[in-house]
Amino acid sequence: MLSRKTAVKVGAAISALAMLGSLAACGSSKATTDSNGKPIVTILVVKNSNQTKMADMSWTKDLEADCDCSIQWKEVSDDQWGQQKNASLAAGEISDLNIRAFNPDDAARNSSAFEQLGNDLDKLPNVKKFFKEQPTAKKLVTVDGKVTVLPSSRTKGFLASGQxxxxxxxxxxxxxxxxxxxxxxxxxxxxxxxxxxxxxxxxxxxxxxxxxxxxxxxxxxxxxxxxxxxxxxxxxxxxxxxxxxxxxxxxxxxxxxxxxxxxxxxxxxxxxxxxxxxxxxxxxxxxxxxxxxxxxxxxxxxxxxxxxxxxxxxxxxxxxxxxxxxxxxxxxxxxxxxxxxxxxxGSSEANRYEDYHMSMSANAANKDACLKVINLLYSEKYSIQQLFGSFSDGYVKKTGAHSYKVTEKFHKAQDASKIPALEDRLAGWVSDDVTVEGDRGMDHVANADKPYKEQYSHYDHxxxxxxxxxxIGESDQNAVANNNTALFNYAIPVVSKWLSQGGVEDDSQWNAFQENLKKYNIDQNTEIWQKAYNKYVK
The missing domain is CATH 3.40.190.10 (Periplasmic binding protein-like II)
Structure with missing residues (x-):
């Protein structure tokens, strides 16, 4: 007879599998090929609701041809993925490749489920070049000396706060x-x-x-x-x-x-x-x-x-x-x-880089094909098209060796909420050598950021x-997460009331608030982040 604890675990696993009927099946140990004998690579993409289907993005067909493989795209919305990600991890149902789905902490907590891509850099020369030119990006995804999830990097114009x-x-x-x-x-x-x-x-x-x-x-x-x-x-x-x-x-x-x-x-x-x-x-x-x-x-x-x-x-x-x-x-x-x-x-680097843009199942059936796809995605050719749409469809034009122009056709698609690209969800990177004309998001956020140049200079970044x-390490992550749940369940209603109705000027209320923050382990969170800061900032 199963213990209650065991029964709960079995039930959770069954529920997780049931939830994932629409997601990609995990890679198997046996190689899979299509009817033409080409290796199959399954790619899960977490997408925005205003983006067109992957099959409607012409660059995906070129990618398939260049990798000489058969790509099966699986698409899921942010809301859906928010409900399904933990179940995916619990059930071990992880697609061969995953775009904007898992972050380095997810991989660290489930290390046996993910390929350590840092060990594959010889087969990923575009990623190796990325890390050499932009070392901050590599630091961003390095956990205990290991790189499992790859980051993204948009054009240098996005090196600006989003606030x-x-x-x-x-x-x-x-x-x-x-x-x-x-x-x-x-x-x-x-x-x-x-x-x-x-x-x-x-x-x-x-x-x-x-x-x-x-x-x-x-x-x-x-x-x-x-x-x-x-x-x-x-x-x-x-x-x-x-x-x-x-x-x-x-x-x-x-x-x-x-x-x-x-x-x-x-x-x-x-x-x-x-x-x-x-x-x-x-x-x-x-x-x-x-x-x-x-x-x-x-x-x-x-x-x-x-x-x-x-x-x-x-x-x-x-x-x-x-x-x-x-x-x-x-x-x-x-x-x-x-x-x-x-x-x-000071969010400028967090605006250019994100840390959860490409992960690979440790059980991917066709590992070499998967790595080939990753390397192609991290090329300039495909990074640009992931951002702005396909060359062949006229959404972006190549104007020089490393220069491009985003067209009015792309802007109209944006305005119609039928975006033919992944935009900031790309699994790729753009070198500082690249110039892009006509990217409204980049141009406008860079312009909006200019007035803060002086205020940025007032502190050490x-x-x-x-x-x-x-x-922070895995055990500390759990401690901070648990502390924050209780901390903000208490603090947010109090602060919200003060904001709308007043009361923070009352010393007794303020002092009681401060005492309660300590009861909810706010100081432990600070100590954990101080330890992490001391470890990484040398």
């Missing part, structure tokens, strides 16, 4: 206001935006500042309201990493900004915005559809003065009348903080920022 403070320049000009440089300036601008009808429609419908909702599972995130921490001199890096947990570094010392007076100061400022009607009273809990609707209005009349976003596309498509009203500006300095001590989000390649 920017956007303001309606048309409104500023109409009201005769300058770009705010301090929180006091910001208060005056928000009051004017709220009361002086800058959109000219005769209605009091302007939202001076539209913060994005609070994430319920962590304290920071993409376009987080806590980008305002940079105003106080604490640098965030919200594209990814432990900054989303509140972790920051100052002169090599790791800490958590939820335990700082600066955090309290930012919360007070947001509540001031709500109290004065500068920010919506419900912003803390508003979901993305309503948040985006506020930003984009009717496509003609602006309703929002300021947001944190990627670039002006937060307000509409590139070149639209609404989007053209907005510019990015340096973050204004907090009360009592000098301009020289004000910083900006190794001593005052957690490098993207710093990793």
């Amino acid at each position: 920017h403070f956007m303001i309606n320049k048309t409104w500023l000009d109409k009201l005769g206001l300058s770009v705010p440089k301090t929180w006091d300036d910001l208060r005056k601008v928000m009051q004017a935006f709220k009361t002086q009808d800058p959109n000219g429609n005769g209605q009091a419908d302007e939202i001076a500042f539209n913060p994005r909702e609070m994430n319920t599972g962590k304290i920071g995130d993409w376009w987080s309201p806590f980008l305002m921490m940079n105003s106080t001199g604490i640098a965030t890096y919200f594209n990814s990493g432990p900054s989303q947990q509140g972790i920051y570094v100052k002169n090599g010392k790791v800490a958590n900004w939820m335990q700082t007076k600066q955090f309290r100061q930012v919360i007070e400022f947001y509540h001031e915005m709500v109290k004065n009607g500068w920010a919506p009273s419900d912003w803390v809990t508003v979901k993305d559809d309503k948040y985006n609707a506020r930003n984009q209005s009717d496509g003609k009349t602006a309703k929002v003065g300021m947001v944190f976003g990627w670039d002006e596309s937060a307000f509409g498509s590139y070149g639209s009348d609404l989007a053209n009203q907005y510019i990015s500006i340096p973050i204004p300095s907090a009360d009592g903080v000098s301009a020289e001590d004000t910083v900006w989000d 190794t001593k005052d920022l957690m490098p993207i390649y710093v990793r």
